[in-house]
Amino acid sequence: MHERGRYDKETIHVGHLIEGRPVVIPTFHWRVGDTVFWHGSSASRMVRANAAGGQVCLTVTIMDGYVLARSGYNHSVNYRSVMCFGTPRLVTDPDETMATLKAFMDKLVPGRWEGLRPPNEREMKATAVLAMEIDEASAKVRAAPPGDDPGDETWPIWGGVLPVHTAAGAPEPDKYVEGRFEAPATPFAKR
Amino acid sequence: MHERGRYDKETIHVGHLIEGRPVVIPTFHWRVGDTVFWHGSSASRMVRANAAGGQVCLTVTIMDGYVLARSGYNHSVNYRSVMCFGTPRLVTDPDETMATLKAFMDKLVPGRWEGLRPPNEREMKATAVLAMEIDEASAKVRAAPPGDDPGDETWPIWGGVLPVHTAAGAPEPDKYVEGRFEAPATPFAKR
DSSP states (O other), rough: HHHHTTTTTEEEEEEEETTTTTEEEOOEEEETTTEEEEEETTHHEEEEEEETOOOOEEEEEEEEEEEEEEEEGGEEEEEEEEEEEEEOOOOHHHHHHHHHHHHHHHHTTTTOOGBBBOOOOHHHEEEEEEEEOOEEEEEEEOOOOOOOOOOOGGSOOOOOOOOEEEOOOOOOOOOTTTTOOOOOOSSSSOO | OHHTTTTTEEEEEEEEEEEEEEEEEHHHHEEEEEEEEEEEEEEHHHHHHHHHOEEEEEEEEEEEEEEEBGGGGGGGEEEEEEEEEEEOOEOOEEEEEEHHHHHHHHSSSTTTTTGBOOOHHHHHHHEEEEEEEEEEEEEEEESSSSOOOOOGGGGGSSEEEEEEEEEEEEOOOTTTTTTTOOOOSSSSSOO
């Protein structure tokens, strides 16, 4: 993943059980070594369910394009996806919390953490950080032209890939910036 | 969703239970009325688990931008997300299968279905289509500038939104096209 799409937009979903049924929630994640972190409101069902020690499945997917073949059934998608399984723990040590939130910010906007208004106690109480060592993971990648059946290639229709990627728009300063500060570099791929 | 992002790239994840643990899998989906469809290899664990009648959670998320506030904890994301719950059924009627796969193709590339090499029996056996009436759904949207704490707005750092969107790359014809056919219009947003 690192090589091919470091700065691509990733949508991550965390799946877990709430009262015995699967619930899939979008969230951000970040990684330090072999530990994956995510966070949420301390009061949320997600955090309470995750902190209770059940197993979760964390899936990240980036779509790279539609693959148009000559038969409907051979249509596909170019994508990169990782599925990780493990049992999260709630991060309770304030030093670990601060260190990992800094790592999160450094991933999004390097250098920003140092310039921010420091966290206060109310904020630290309201937000919970979850950590998961990855017990098991599987990655899938498709990056190829259509896989048509032999003989189908000459069917009279266009075949190939319609690529798609993540692009950054112009930064939108809020009304308090008043031209005093530069926007940070976008963390998204430029192409 | 329809109004704001009809042609945005959507990453959908389906969460379900396999041997009692949550598993979250990326897939395409399409909708006809109040029924959501997805498909997979007939032999896959996902299809077998879904066809067995357990409840699933289907989550679609589009990220629209990073929201940079003056404190770390007030950072956020602009996004649109829908979570749907229901119990899928396997589509077994060949006419329903064909009609819904045509609807799927019409969503991706309007008009393409009619020009394709028609499905054969082997293909129809190898691919399973799942249908789910939506029992329960919830949508979440954030589309706003940073929500800073009162007094934080003047902290000396840039605040605002770093927008992100889905962009189409140039179509990549495969080697059999040889300039004979035009690529279809991209189904992705152009900006």
